[in-house]
Amino acid sequence: MIEATDLTKNYGNVTAVNRVSFSVTEGELFGLLGPNGSGKTTMIRMLTGQIPPTSGSARVMGLDAAKDPIGVRGLVGIIPEQETPPSFLTAEEYLRFVAGIRNLDSVDERCDRWFDLLEFQDKRDVLCKDLSRGTRQKLMFAQAFLHEPGLALIDEPLINLDPIMQRTVKDFLQEYVRNGGTVFLSTHILEIAEEICDRIGVIHNGRLLHCGPVGDLVGSGRHLESFFLDLVKGDAGA
Amino acid sequence: MPVPDLFLAMMKEEWRMHSTIFGSLGFALFPAIIAIFALLGSFTLPLFADVFPYDVVALLAHALFLLMGVMVGSFGLMGREFMNRRFGQASLIAYASRSLPVSERRIFGAFLVKDTVYYILLYVLPFAAGFAAATPFIGLDPGLGPLAFVSLALAFLLGLSAVCFLSTLYARSVALLAGTVAVLVMFALAAFRLGAITVSAVLPPYAFFLDPKVEPLAISLLLILVPATASVLFVTVDYPDRTKRFKNSLDPLAERVGTLGSAHFIAKDALDLLRSEGGAGKVIFSFLLPLGLVWVCLRVLIRFIPGIDPLVVFAVLLGVISATIYNWLTEFDSFTSYAFLPVEVSAVIDAKLKSYAIANLLPLGVLVLAAATSGAAGTFLPALAAFASVSAYTLAVTLYLTGLHPNVMLYSAGVFLRYLLAISPALLLLIFASIVDPGYAALSLLLVVPAALLLSRGRTKWQAWEMPGY
Structure with missing residues (x-):
């Protein structure tokens, strides 16, 4: 589903992502872990064609992300870390707006499903600017899955959500993957990755330090936290 | 503190x-x-x-x-x-x-x-x-x-x-x-x-x-x-608690403008304007106030310049002022809102242009009203040509120079200078030509050519700029 080859992104003299290669296969829940500023968000933006790589390439669902960004974004669902829905549309109108852009049918059913699943039916006619951060996050989650994509790329999936909703979202993602969907998520919250990811990549200062199954760590009796800290601190000291 | x-x-x-x-x-x-x-x-x-x-x-x-x-x-x-x-x-x-x-x-x-x-x-x-x-x-x-x-x-x-x-x-x-x-x-x-x-x-x-x-x-x-x-x-x-609730207005609005394409974007633009602080009143206020001043000043000028046709000059200035509607249309929007969706920058720009064309019915109405009440209906056609051409040209210059960011970019000295240099000569020439003969205002139709060119180049320019700028 994702094939990244020597992906590199420079911002002036700063290298945000440095020759990163990895792949994510269908039905996998892949977590990209890294401290703040390590290159996770830049990676998602390159994979979805929002920014072009300086060098290297990314194929996402069979398309070159740099050459056909609209095609990629048409196929996948994306939850950006910081973006919020438009202020002056209601929650329902925003989902209908996204449905209009994606030319979806059965919009009523799709909207109802997400308002029910994420438990915010009572907010559907409230302007986005008046929604709490958590509810906005739910709405961004709903827009990403509205077209039932085969692949979802999620930047910090549980940020702003309460523990109950975090459980709901984690359950949904695991169910989604069991049903053949693929998830690429980036996070710095290690517990999420340890709990739901099949494989993880660890990125630090733009370089991929590790890529492998979470099960390997569990099998070797190590906790993800100590593994992650050893890797990152070791890299920082190198 | x-x-x-x-x-x-x-x-x-x-x-x-x-x-x-x-x-x-x-x-x-x-x-x-x-x-x-x-x-x-x-x-x-x-x-x-x-x-x-x-x-x-x-x-x-x-x-x-x-x-x-x-x-x-x-x-x-x-x-x-x-x-x-x-x-x-x-x-x-x-x-x-x-x-x-x-x-x-x-x-x-x-x-x-x-x-x-x-x-x-x-x-x-x-x-x-x-x-x-x-x-x-x-x-x-x-x-x-x-x-x-x-x-x-x-x-x-x-x-x-x-x-x-x-x-x-x-x-x-x-x-x-x-x-x-x-x-x-x-x-x-x-x-x-x-x-x-x-x-x-x-x-x-x-x-x-x-x-x-x-x-x-x-x-x-x-x-x-x-x-x-x-x-x-x-x-x-x-x-006081002002959590606002609205029934879905996006789809009904989008259906009304469905034949134009970009229907959901146009509907969103309309809702942004209507529901943001001040509602539609802020647009009308920021638009009608300068127009009122222009009209008063023109009535004064008639006394000093016998040949002046107030309706034609008003139409030229109306065209420039109507371009401020574009600033309102982009005020509460930015491409980052769409960057994670399958949307091209040029599609957002096209939608803004269509919203602008619809919103220009307001200044058009003002022009018709001015013609009807001022007794200068005889020069309505050249005035109409001047209004439409100047409005399109000013919009094209604004779009080319500032893309989807006119409210920010026009504060840059270089951009502002280029804006003034592009608008002022055309404006002055038209006003002076119309003083010689109001019929010359029809020459403003020539502005449609650079306007089309600027719109086309503007779309290409901002398509390339917005993506890496995100």
Whole structure:
């Protein structure tokens, strides 16, 4: 589903992502872990064609992300870390707006499903600017899955959500993957990755330090936290 | 935290906000551009003195700065939404009374002082300085320069304090605001019937410029200080619960414009305008107020220029002013909202152009009304051509230079200069041609060619710029 080859992104003299290669296969829940500023968000933006790589390439669902960004974004669902829905549309109108852009049918059913699943039916006619951060996050989650994509790329999936909703979202993602969907998520919250990811990549200062199954760590009796800290601190000291 | 410290912090914040966007030099040069244009414009005053008497030019300048005060004040009203769209979650000091151990009154007071000092330094001082530098060469009293600085600053502050006062009333109670406006309108109508409304009475800073005596100065200060003080004393951030709920209006609106394509974007633009602070009223207000001033000035000019056709000149200026609708259409939007969806930048631009075309029915209506009521219907067709062409051309220039960011980019000295150089010659040529013969206004149709070219190149330019800019 994702094939990244020597992906590199420079911002002036700063290298945000440095020759990163990895792949994510269908039905996998892949977590990209890294401290703040390590290159996770830049990676998602390159994979979805929002920014072009300086060098290297990314194929996402069979398309070159740099050459056909609209095609990629048409196929996948994306939850950006910081973006919020438009202020002056209601929650329902925003989902209908996204449905209009994606030319979806059965919009009523799709909207109802997400308002029910994420438990915010009572907010559907409230302007986005008046929604709490958590509810906005739910709405961004709903827009990403509205077209039932085969692949979802999620930047910090549980940020702003309460523990109950975090459980709901984690359950949904695991169910989604069991049903053949693929998830690429980036996070710095290690517990999420340890709990739901099949494989993880660890990125630090733009370089991929590790890529492998979470099960390997569990099998070797190590906790993800100590593994992650050893890797990152070791890299920082190198 | 003492008010002076707050003031200094806000000044730094305002400077950094602008200089972050344009670069320090690009923004620092903005006042220089204003000064240069004021200087060059002042040199042309004697050439056109027969056509544009000095007192008419002074009236226009004071009206312009009054309007600028209104606009700066309006930004205070709606700024938070704008900042949220532009920079993500806004975190300006002005919005921080709940998180800082400082009263909202102090913060708002410092905010007003900051706006006063900042924008007087940014707009009024360079404008007055440019004019002052020219006075020795055009036979005017050099004392007029400092006088213009004071009176123009008063005009700016008059607009600023009035809007701040009205916004404080709005925050307290919409009914209170409506009642106050109703009383003011009734007062104005009564004064009009009694024949007590004169330009000097409506705009005391202008009266002070014409005749610098204590009375107009005192009236000006009174009209500034009383509303400003009241707005600080009664300011509140504890708005009543105004969580707004709306039934789905997006789909019905999109269905209405479905044949145009981009239906959901156009519907969103309409809802942004209708539901943001001030509603459709802010567009109409920012649009009709300058138009009213233009119309009044044109009626004055007819007395001095026998050949002038007020409808045609009005249509030309209407075309320029109508382009400000594009600023409103992009005020609460940015491409980052769509960057994670399968949407091209050019698709967003196309949708804005369609929204603009629809919104231009408003100025078109104004033109029809002006033609019907002014008895100048005979020149309606050339006026219509001038309005449509100038509106399209001004929009094309704005789009080419600023993309989806006119409210930000026009503050860059280089962009602003190019904007003025692209618009002014075409505008002046059209006005002078129409003075020779109103029928020549039809020549404005030639502007459609560069407009089409600029729109096409603008789409390509911003398509390439927005993606990496995200």
